[in-house]
Amino acid sequence: MNTPNSLLIRRSRRSSNLSFVALGLVAVGLVMMPYVVYQSVTSSMVMLFVLVIIASMWNLLAGFGGLVSIGQQAYIGIGAYTVIVMADLGVHPLIGVFFGALTSAMLALPTSWLAFRLRGDYFAVGTWVIAEVYRLVMIKFQFVGGADGKSLVGLSGLDPVMRSALTYWFALGIAILTVLGCFWLLRSRIGLALTAIRDDEVSARAGGIDATRIKRIVYLVSAAGCGLAGGILVVDALRVQPDAIFSVSWSAYMIFIVIIGGIGYLEGPLIGALVFFAMQQFLAEMGTWYLMLLGVLAICAAAWFPKGLWGAFSQKTGFRLFPVGYHVAQRFDTPVDSRAPLFRN
């Protein structure tokens, strides 16, 4: 009897290999930026990288895990404060950023025990409340400046141009790592389970998936990512201000970016962050009108492109930048009936 060894599963297609080359070129181009453009451009692009990171994390959380949190600013804040505290202890701020990710993930675990008791809308509101609690607790501590916030020590000795470039590369590096990390996660066994949970949680449980465990993993990963983003913000601004770093606006940005770009697609947050960043740059002087425009745009996107810009594009063309699926490239060459039975008990 033939063994069905002719089955061939592919994880990527030729078009995606090309797109990887293109993405690599873009990355190289971004790395070269500080040598070719003004410092003001690169320093504003740090915000773009932060947006890519937090939106990618929210996409994992809400787009795949179904966990619509509006309290991820809690972990941005925790990450930022960790860098401040570690710097006071003599740890280099760029190293401190990674500790920020660690603290965020560590605090996210007990938080998840609390927040995961809530479902749907209650979870969303609950996470916001929890983030507020983190802010209120933080401003009680005078050693981190209370309600006034605190400046970062440890980077002041550097030449401003050098420091700006360093921050840019650091933020770029973390953003690339975050996106690649999401890609790796979604290609893994956890990603398969996560995608199933995205589509139908009850069905996923029937498939043997421990949905709560997978969601908790994603919640911790997302907290760590937001911690990194908070660290970058503090390294960039050289100070932390509790009301700004724990602001719910961060959640508004994440949601806007992911909805516009395409929820449930790895590419969505990238496109959405670009759109949002461009709007921020060109329309910021419009003040209140800018915020209204954002709102109208989000509503239009939700009404006409429920899968976002990338979703609409991807469904038309079938193109994916990051192939996470499984493609059956070749079926068994022996007819089905001649093969071994499915059950041998």
Next chain:
Amino acid sequence: MTEPVLALRGISKRFGEVVVAEDLDLTVAPGEAIGIVGPNGAGKSTLFSMIAGEQKPDSGAISMLGRDISSLPAQDRTRIGIGRTFQIPRPFEGMSVFENLLVFATSGAGLHGHAAYTRAAETGERVGLGDVLNAQAGSLGLLARKRLELARGLASDPTVLLLDEVAGGLTEPEVADLVELIRGVQQEGLAIVWIEHVVHALTQTVRRLACLAGGRLIADGDPFEVLDDPVVREVYLGTTLTTEEDTA
């Protein structure tokens, strides 16, 4: 005597005033195929939900091969060998047919790598979805969705498979294909509990039929004797109970 693959003891469940199970006992022997009929709202699907761990009974115990599984969550019951299909198919719509099956082969059957790929593809081919393995599950029609439900149940390598109205809404030739398929896997040693309104599909497959009404099994035994039972006829009065002879 071998341990029953599935044993329900004194299962009770009510939603407010509605009794869906009352002190219900049911035993399934290894490799046995049982059909369950009963009027709409009799609690058939809820019974499956309780066996599969999606809903908890108010009281009573469920055991599998002698082990009490009453407190196991749904995903663990799948892993130890209780497969199920949903009455209204619930595929992962954004994933391909193959990926749907791969979820059950990895998380359900606990397989890795090529072994998981093989099982996913095999079960897909087996139910006749071999040509559409790469198709998005959300784009499938009703028949293909029903087949996918069945294939997903098989991919998780169950010891007992709960089929919830897999023949409903299908044409006669489609039902015939389905019956052949289910008889095939049953003959390979898989125990089957099959809820169905298409009674002739059941009578061609099972040697034991139970009728669930008012939260109780009002009859349990030889399919044709159960169908001839005056109490069963009474319960079904006004609903469509058709055997093959009736429709022919």
